[in-house]
Amino acid sequence: MEILRVKFSAYNRKKNQFAQCFLLIQKMNFSISNVFNISKSKDYYICSEIKIDRLIKHKCEEQGGEFWEAYCESEEKGFSFTDFPDHGNLNMNFYRFPRIGEKDFESVVNSLGGIKIQETEKRTPDFEVNNVILELKDLQEESLENKQRQENIAKLFKEKKDYAINIDPSLDFGELTYSYHRIIKNSLKNHFKSASGQIKQHKKNKDFKASGIVLFNTGLYSLPHELFKKMVSDILINDTKTIEFAFIFSQRMQSNGWDMYAVFASEWIGNYPLEIQELKSELDKLVNQKMTEMMRKNDRSNIIESQKPISFEIDNKVFFWNPGQLRFPWETKNI
Numbered sequence: 001m002e003i004l005r006v007k008f009s010a011y012n013r014k015k016n017q018f019a020q021c022f023l024l025i026q027k028m029n030f031s032i033s034n035v036f037n038i039s040k041s042k043d044y045y046i047c048s049e050i051k052i053d054r055l056i057k058h059k060c061e062e063q064g065g066e067f068w069e070a071y072c073e074s075e076e077k078g079f080s081f082t083d084f085p086d087h088g089n090l091n092m093n094f095y096r097f098p099r100i101g102e103k104d105f106e107s108v109v110n111s112l113g114g115i116k117i118q119e120t121e122k123r124t125p126d127f128e129v130n131n132v133i134l135e136l137k138d139l140q141e142e143s144l145e146n147k148q149r150q151e152n153i154a155k156l157f158k159e160k161k162d163y164a165i166n167i168d169p170s171l172d173f174g175e176l177t178y179s180y181h182r183i184i185k186n187s188l189k190n191h192f193k194s195a196s197g198q199i200k201q202h203k204k205n206k207d208f209k210a211s212g213i214v215l216f217n218t219g220l221y222s223l224p225h226e227l228f229k230k231m232v233s234d235i236l237i238n239d240t241k242t243i244e245f246a247f248i249f250s251q252r253m254q255s256n257g258w259d260m261y262a263v264f265a266s267e268w269i270g271n272y273p274l275e276i277q278e279l280k281s282e283l284d285k286l287v288n289q290k291m292t293e294m295m296r297k298n299d300r301s302n303i304i305e306s307q308k309p310i311s312f313e314i315d316n317k318v319f320f321w322n323p324g325q326l327r328f329p330w331e332t333k334n335i
Contacts, residue, residue: 002027003055009048011309019085024074036313045311047322050163089257096303097253098290108282130275131209135195140219143187144310154314164318185231196242212245221307222321225250225265236270245270255306256326
């Protein structure tokens, strides 16, 4: 009976822990699909390349200990699973980062004399500032979690021979890069299409100086801000005439339970009117204010979730995105 050792890194969503995992499995039972499902049954989602080697029984017996016990278990039960988790946890860190959302942007608009446009029977844009109309779209969902998108990604990478494929959008996939980015960009285009329809409808009643879209990325963590910026710029140039400019804002947070970090980034794209350029600086002020309030009050009523790895399996192949592990406080002291 041949026993294979399968090695990979994985993330436990219930415990907020990364781990090195070892699966010993009978060769007759081996498939990447089985490996993924066994790992998932232990609450671990594979987020690294997968390495496989064949074990020699007498060498394992010589090593003895827990390794030999795992080998014997795999012979008897078909497989054995061993994990070596890090010290991550869900609750040790007291503070929680506030989510910046539509209500916050509305307060910024109001501070500049703008208004929230009242809803009618037909969908309207969200805001008007100095005769400029703005529609806000909050990207709160991770597109890589979308089942249809996962199937499209699997189809695109069908010919790649790897057991597990890192689908980080910032990587270079050679001739596949353009097609992969197009899959991601389509989710952004849908927001532009919706905003364009709302703006066109509203323009029937009144002339406006300009119209733009505000995109808050508070959940599509796999899309880096610079790539987000490039995709929005491409859409403005090539795919819309109604929307003349965009204001983008990215927010992401990660915590290992002990330490945490947050990133806030915002900027204008396209031909935005100078009359509204203060929106950026005012939003930056609001973010700083909320961060100060977090340290004082730690209000947990509207917080942003920590980014975490994404992993799925289709057609006997694992696809993953991994934001990486944070160092623990005691690991950084000697750096």
